[in-house]
Amino acid sequence: MAQITMVSGKGHFVRRQLPSGEIIDVCLHKKNVDFSRGCIAQVPGDLLSEVLENNGQYKNLQKYLEQGRDINKKCMYCYAQRKNGGKVTPKTIGKKTIKQFEDEKPLVIRLGKNTECGHYFYRDILVDFLKLCKEYKTRVIFPTKMLEFEEGIAKLLKDTKSVVNYSISNDGLEPGAVSQGFTNEWRILQAERYANVGVNSNLTLTCDITQSFEENIGRGFSIGKALEERERGMTIRLLPLRINSKALCMKVTGKKWGAVMKPKDYDNWLFSGILWEYKKRGNNEADPLFFHPDFKNLVDEGIGVCGRVGETEYCDKCNLEENVRKSFPASEIIKITYDREMLNKKN
Secondary structure (H helix, E strand, O other): EOOOEEOOOOOOOOOEEEOOOEEEEEOOOOOOOOOOOHHHHHHHHHHHHHHHOOOOOOOOHHHHHOOOOOOOOOOOOOOOOOOOOOOOOOOEOOOHHHHHHHHHOOOOOOOOOOOOOOOOOHHHHHHHHHHHHHOOOEEEEEEOOOOOOOOHHHHHHHOOOOOOEEEOEEHHHHHHHHHOOOHHHHHHHHHHHHHOOEEEEEEEEOOOOOOOHHHHHOOEEHHEEEHHHOOOEEEEEEEEOOEEEEHHHHHHHHOOOOOOHHOOOOOOOOOOOEOOOEEEOOOOEEEEOOOOHHHHHHHHHHOEEEEEOOOOEEEEHHHOOOOOOEEEEEHOOOOOOOOOOHHHOOO
């Protein structure tokens, strides 16, 4: 059975070059782990029992394929769609895992680079991994859609001074997770329960920041409920949604790709009366170009933002530390060329 090992992540790319020429790390996501290769959020709810009973695999996969059944229920906006398919067999904590901790003594680890680690299928692994982090004084950044409240896990999260970032987006874009019962409303309740017992728990809004609250809510985004929780003291942060397909573009914005995507040959956002809303980058995803005033007001009030908007890169250290808010020109991000195989061995 495969063992849990730390691999590289976004932290190796989001590095800033200061005017002095000094290069500093910005993103904390240098060391990442997944509890399986495939993401359990892809599994349709009516087939979940079959998958869990078969140690993370479909018993009748070939039959489903022959029937033309759609068993890929991944979140439509997931940036790791090409990597997180297939089996969801749990990994183990083994000699390699412990050796990495002994050698590297990581200060911070992100749970779930490409997959969901909060599902109850991985509960024993999660508890043991958090205990390992506690032993080595490692803090955890835990993005999740599926972590239910449990007192024992709450204690471990507090003991490790970790953060849980509940992803709040749109039920209509998350067919697998929602079909299993992990709706956005459910996630908000879990985040609230963890926060009530002293865990650093927050709501991370993934939505179309170029449109108003009302427009987002009208398209199914759970912003309204999240803002209500903020009024009651819950921390919220923004993770601007990146568009990765024409189908997603229509669902998110209500417009065709060509109506919102800035053409490469135009430098100005405003051209012939069109306000371009997104800009495609090299990895086949598109970033938003600006904040709608509704979201700009939130940013001005001090909420955290993670990601690129226009020509600015934002970082809030995933709310691992309070009131850390950074932004800088995206042109200051260092372009890194590296040997992927060697980097994963070292990190």
